Amino acid sequence: MSGADTHTDVVVVGGGIAGLAGALALSRNGQRVTLLEKADEFGEVGAGLQMAPNASRVLDRWGLLNQVREVGFSPRHLVFRDALTGQELTRQSFGRAFEERYGAPYVVVHRSDLHTILLDACRDAGVTLINATVITGTRTEAGRGVATADDGREYAGHLLIGADGLDSTLRAQIAADPPVVSGYVAYRGTVPITRDTASGDLHDVVVHLGPECHLVQYPLRQGDLLNTVAVYRSASFERGEEQLVGSDELQAAYVGCVPAVHRALSNLRTGFRWPMYDREPTDTWRDGRMLLLGDAAHPMLQYLAQGACQAMEDAAALERVTAGVDLADESRVDAALSTFVAERAPRTARVQRTARVWGDVWHVGGVGRVLRNKLFSSRADGDLEVADWLYGGQPAVGL
Amino acid sequence: MSGADTHTDVVVVGGGIAGLAGALALSRNGQRVTLLEKADEFGEVGAGLQMAPNASRVLDRWGLLNQVREVGFSPRHLVFRDALTGQELTRQSFGRAFEERYGAPYVVVHRSDLHTILLDACRDAGVTLINATVITGTRTEAGRGVATADDGREYAGHLLIGADGLDSTLRAQIAADPPVVSGYVAYRGTVPITRDTASGDLHDVVVHLGPECHLVQYPLRQGDLLNTVAVYRSASFERGEEQLVGSDELQAAYVGCVPAVHRALSNLRTGFRWPMYDREPTDTWRDGRMLLLGDAAHPMLQYLAQGACQAMEDAAALERVTAGVDLADESRVDAALSTFVAERAPRTARVQRTARVWGDVWHVGGVGRVLRNKLFSSRADGDLEVADWLYGGQPAVGL
Numbered sequence: 001m002s003g004a005d006t007h008t009d010v011v012v013v014g015g016g017i018a019g020l021a022g023a024l025a026l027s028r029n030g031q032r033v034t035l036l037e038k039a040d041e042f043g044e045v046g047a048g049l050q051m052a053p054n055a056s057r058v059l060d061r062w063g064l065l066n067q068v069r070e071v072g073f074s075p076r077h078l079v080f081r082d083a084l085t086g087q088e089l090t091r092q093s094f095g096r097a098f099e100e101r102y103g104a105p106y107v108v109v110h111r112s113d114l115h116t117i118l119l120d121a122c123r124d125a126g127v128t129l130i131n132a133t134v135i136t137g138t139r140t141e142a143g144r145g146v147a148t149a150d151d152g153r154e155y156a157g158h159l160l161i162g163a164d165g166l167d168s169t170l171r172a173q174i175a176a177d178p179p180v181v182s183g184y185v186a187y188r189g190t191v192p193i194t195r196d197t198a199s200g201d202l203h204d205v206v207v208h209l210g211p212e213c214h215l216v217q218y219p220l221r222q223g224d225l226l227n228t229v230a231v232y233r234s235a236s237f238e239r240g241e242e243q244l245v246g247s248d249e250l251q252a253a254y255v256g257c258v259p260a261v262h263r264a265l266s267n268l269r270t271g272f273r274w275p276m277y278d279r280e281p282t283d284t285w286r287d288g289r290m291l292l293l294g295d296a297a298h299p300m301l302q303y304l305a306q307g308a309c310q311a312m313e314d315a316a317a318l319e320r321v322t323a324g325v326d327l328a329d330e331s332r333v334d335a336a337l338s339t340f341v342a343e344r345a346p347r348t349a350r351v352q353r354t355a356r357v358w359g360d361v362w363h364v365g366g367v368g369r370v371l372r373n374k375l376f377s378s379r380a381d382g383d384l385e386v387a388d389w390l391y392g393g394q395p396a397v398g399l
Numbered sequence: 400m401s402g403a404d405t406h407t408d409v410v411v412v413g414g415g416i417a418g419l420a421g422a423l424a425l426s427r428n429g430q431r432v433t434l435l436e437k438a439d440e441f442g443e444v445g446a447g448l449q450m451a452p453n454a455s456r457v458l459d460r461w462g463l464l465n466q467v468r469e470v471g472f473s474p475r476h477l478v479f480r481d482a483l484t485g486q487e488l489t490r491q492s493f494g495r496a497f498e499e500r501y502g503a504p505y506v507v508v509h510r511s512d513l514h515t516i517l518l519d520a521c522r523d524a525g526v527t528l529i530n531a532t533v534i535t536g537t538r539t540e541a542g543r544g545v546a547t548a549d550d551g552r553e554y555a556g557h558l559l560i561g562a563d564g565l566d567s568t569l570r571a572q573i574a575a576d577p578p579v580v581s582g583y584v585a586y587r588g589t590v591p592i593t594r595d596t597a598s599g600d601l602h603d604v605v606v607h608l609g610p611e612c613h614l615v616q617y618p619l620r621q622g623d624l625l626n627t628v629a630v631y632r633s634a635s636f637e638r639g640e641e642q643l644v645g646s647d648e649l650q651a652a653y654v655g656c657v658p659a660v661h662r663a664l665s666n667l668r669t670g671f672r673w674p675m676y677d678r679e680p681t682d683t684w685r686d687g688r689m690l691l692l693g694d695a696a697h698p699m700l701q702y703l704a705q706g707a708c709q710a711m712e713d714a715a716a717l718e719r720v721t722a723g724v725d726l727a728d729e730s731r732v733d734a735a736l737s738t739f740v741a742e743r744a745p746r747t748a749r750v751q752r753t754a755r756v757w758g759d760v761w762h763v764g765g766v767g768r769v770l771r772n773k774l775f776s777s778r779a780d781g782d783l784e785v786a787d788w789l790y791g792g793q794p795a796v797g798l
Contacts, residue, residue: 360766367759368767375774 004146004156008034008128009327011147011157013135013170015042017111017308018294019163020118021315024062026159027125029323034128034155036135036147038164044115047188048220048227050205051109053102053391055309058316060104067117072109073219076203077381082373083210086258089376091204097382102391108205108227110190110220114308138162138170140288143330158327160290161318163311166277168296174287179277182301182359185234186276187250189268190225197226198263208261209372211365213253215261228267230254231302233363237275276301278356281349283341291337293318298348303358304390306351317344351390403545403555407433407527408726410546410556412534412569414441416510416707417693418562419517420714423461425558426524428722433527433554435534435546437563443514446587447619447626449604450508452501452790454708457715459503466516471508472618475602476780481772482609485657488775490603496781501790507604507626509589509619513707537561537569539687542729557726559689560717562710565676567695573686578676581700581758584633585675586649588667589624596625597662607660608771610764612652614660627666629653630701632762636674675700677755680748682740690736692717697747702757703789705750716743750789 012023015037023033051059051068059065080089092098094106122129134150138160145160162170166179193202205218213232220227232253250270254261278301285292294311321336321343364372384391411422414436422432450458450467458464479488491497493505521528533549537559544559561569565578592601604617612631619626631652649669653660677700684691693710720735720742763771783790 357766357769361770364766364770366767367756367763368765368770370756371760371763371767371770371774375770375777378774378777 004144004154006034006153006155007144008032008155008157010034010159010161011036011145011155012161012163013138013147014161014163014165014294014296015039015119015129015131016044016163016165016294017115017118018165018296018311018314019161020115020122021058021312022161022163022293022318023122023127024118024125025315025319026161026322027122027127028062028319029325031159031322031327032126032128033122034130034157035122036130036133036149036155038132038134040132042115042119042129042131044112046111047190047229048108048218049111049114049308050218050305051107051114051312052305052309053099053104053106055312056107057102057104058312061316062121064117064121065104065107068109068114069105069107071113071117071221072107073221073223074105074107075205075218078106078205079201079207080376081206081208082369083208083213083215083254083257083261086208086260087373089209089373090379091381092384092387093381098384101384108218108220110225110227111308113221135164135169138173138287138290140290143289143328145289158289158333159322162290162292162296163294165295166299168292170290171292171296174290175282175284177279177282179279179299181238182276182278183233183238184231184276184359184363185237186229186231186274186302187268187270187272188227188229188274190220190227191267193219193223193226198260202226207362208257209362210254210257210261211369212363213257214362215254215257215264217264226267228264230265230268231276234273234275237273278352281345281352283345283349285341285345286337289333291318291340298345298352300348300352301355301359303362304351304355306355306390310348310351313347314344354390403543403553405433405552405554406543407431407554407556409433409558409560410435410544410554411560411562412537412546413560413562413564413693413695414438414518414528414530415443415562415564415693416514416517417564417695417710417713418560419514419521420457420711421560421562421692421717422526423517423521423524424714424718425560425721426521426526427461427718428724430558430721430726431525431527432521433529433556434521435529435532435548435554437531437533439531441514441518441528441530443511445510446589446628447507447617448510448513448707449617449704450506450513450711451704451708452498452503452505454711455506456501456503457711460715461520463516463520464503464506467508467513468504468506470512470516470620471506472620472622473504473506474604474617477505477604478600478606479775480605480607481768482607482612482614482653482656482660485607485659486772488608488772489778490780491783491786492780497783500783507617507619509624509626510707512620534563534568537572537686537689539689542688542727544688557688557732558721561689561691561695562693564694565698567691569689570691570695573689574681574683576678576681578678578698580637581675581677582632582637583630583675583758583762584636585628585630585673585701586667586669586671587626587628587673589619589626590666592618592622592625597659601625606761607656608761609653609656609660610768611762612656613761614653614656614663616663625666627663629664629667630675633672633674636672677751680744680751682744682748684740684744685736688732690717690739697744697751699747699751700754700758702754702761703750705754705789709747709750712746713743753789
């Protein structure tokens with residue numbers, strides 16, 4: 001046994017959605033879990049996020065889906081429009097046929113609401129939640145993963161989960177690969193839906209696609225809030241300038257777009273912008289007893305809205321591969337982690353790569369835009385062949 | 400009556416396909432036609448050209464289709480392939496269903512062979528053919544169009560047809576618009592088909608589509624000759640350099656393309672290249688008794704293979720609008736020419752514009768190429784909805 005200050009079955013580093021979901025998954029297998037978060041309080045910034053059936057299926061299994069639906073919103077359709085003309089290009093209904101096909105619904109929820117639900121579930125499951133703890137290093141010693149905090153304290157577990165996001169400290173210990181800059185930035189915002197809110201498409205996830213820009217809108221909190229995300233290629237970001245307030249660049253990026261898009265820009269908080277990064281796919285997710293989860297393992301561009309969904313899949317897979325495994329049994333843990341990586345890495349790599357291409361498809365201009373619009377327009381609602389791999393079950397890990 | 404040296408019903412300036420077809424059409428209406436060609440001999444350079452049903456229907460009406468078929472080739476299909484992978488993207492069969500839909504076949508023929516057939520037909524119809532006559536100016540005087548040659552001779556007719564091609568002298572008198580440089584150049588060549596000729600697709604018009612390049616191949620002369628056209632964006636042409644011999648640039652333009660494309664490049668005559676031009680659509684085709692036809696009126700990029708076809712349509716429309724018209728009756732000639740322009744200009748403008756877009760679709764790279772390939776691949780052979788406007792009849796002018 002190591003000389004750590006805290007000994008437990010599992011140490012999770014990172015209290016975002018991936019860390020909480022991972023902690024909950026392992027708790028459900030009867031493991032004692034300690035979760036370490038660097039911030040002084042648990043919480044989430046951001047706005048809405050989308051839970052596609054591959055993720056809502058996990059929420060359902062954990063008994064959390066109804067809570068998410070209650071604070072979230074069940075959109076009727078996903079609608080793609082051309083941002084320059086407003087023309088509807090294609091739509092996918094999220095009605096009964098969709099839900100039956102995938103065994104789960106498509107729901108949207110405020111990131112902070114999902115975070116609260118997972119946090120409460122972790123508390124209920126007995127996860128030890130520790131704030132204000134910055135992990136600076138990890139090692140594997142005597143068959144245990146040990147995380148060292150900046151105050152010198154050490155936390156040891158049979159398993160050490162690195163769920164510390166895009167800028168993961170733990171990933172940096174095993175891979176030197178840098179984040180990949182996409183050149184795009186996002187502005188997000190939520191505003192109350194009132195009588196004066198333009199009423200078109202207010203039951204749907206609506207995506208306006210423009211050259212080098214797009215805009216996403218959908219309701220949250222049972223239709224009380226309107227969530228808006230504007231993403232565009234930012235010259236100022238590529239020049240290395242930091243965030244802007246009241247950005248002229250934001251307005252300029254949407255010149256030529258229909259009035260509905262321009263009206264939506266006023267819903268955004270322009271005080272902060274998120275640069276969009278991902279990384280090249282890898283399966284270097286393990287080091288001794290440490291395993292990376294979520295964005296720490298497979299950060300992705302947001303075009304498939306799968307960042308949180310893949311973190312949920314990670315957790316469900318982790319729950320499955322460690323079910324009935326005595327974490328003190330090193331060879332069984334090794335086998336479980338190998339199974340996890342072998343099953344998850346090809347899938348998340350595909351999501352990462354597809355998200356990049358999907359972004360290119362969204363942002364294409366010129367004749368590519370004409371071709372994209374023709375192709376989208378030729379698609380029938382309900383033609384989900386290209387979505388099955390993503391939203392459908394993964395028999396290998398029983399999702 | 401003017402003081403011209405030669406008086407006739409119609410003077411045609413230009414002995415290419417548009418001029419010969421126009422002369423033949425007016426002869427068929429009983430008009431006396433004098434055709435003036437600047438070259439010392441009648442003839443055509445170039446390689447193959449395609450007669451789509453909208454043009455072969457005119458040949459058929461004139462009793463020339465069988466001659467064209469005999470010296471030409473009836474391809475079985477039009478096949479589009481991706482030049483980088485060789486993948487077949489879509490194909491159109493030219494079998495019975497196609498021919499019945501449009502009332503005429505799709506044939507390909509050497510440009511010089513079509514030219515010879517039209518020239519012989521003009522001779523048979525009694526057209527006066529005059530070589531080595533460069534027209535330097537035209538005017539309308541006393542109700543007649545007068546063309547002045549560089550030797551001072553003057554040719555007068557009730558009607559003066561300007562069919563002097565892209566660099567039309569006659570057009571320059573009524574419009575100051577310059578040709579539009581596309582930045583693309585073409586190399587063409589024909590080689591005998593032998594036992595050693597690679598046998599794939601030898602019954603078809605095959606188009607390989609690549610980023611900023613394409614390659615077209617089809618047989619001519621009943622399968623004895625293989626016609627090859629390579630078109631690519633030329634940096635050297637954009638820099639203002641003239642034609643190249645044994646161009647390294649040509650080879651470099653097709654780097655990354657499949658071996659079938661590289662083998663085809665050796666079939667080209669690299670001693671001469673054609674820069675690709677068109678002009679903005681216009682309906683400024685008339686000046687007094689003068690009317691422009693063919694490339695002089697509506698030069699187009701070659702992506703729809705409609706340059707010669709639209710010249711044939713021009714001639715057929717001219718034949719129709721002047722049928723039974725006494726060309727000495729100025730008001731009836733005015734009305735006929737107005738009808739001609741009103742019917743032809745919108746159509747040729749659409750062909751000019753569509754050819755530009757079609758070229759962009761052929762040459763797109765990146766994600767646009769992926770979208771193009773998906774869209775093409777989703778098309779079924781026989782789905783001709785988008786071709787009907789082009790290949791189908793034009794009731795207004797009885798084509």
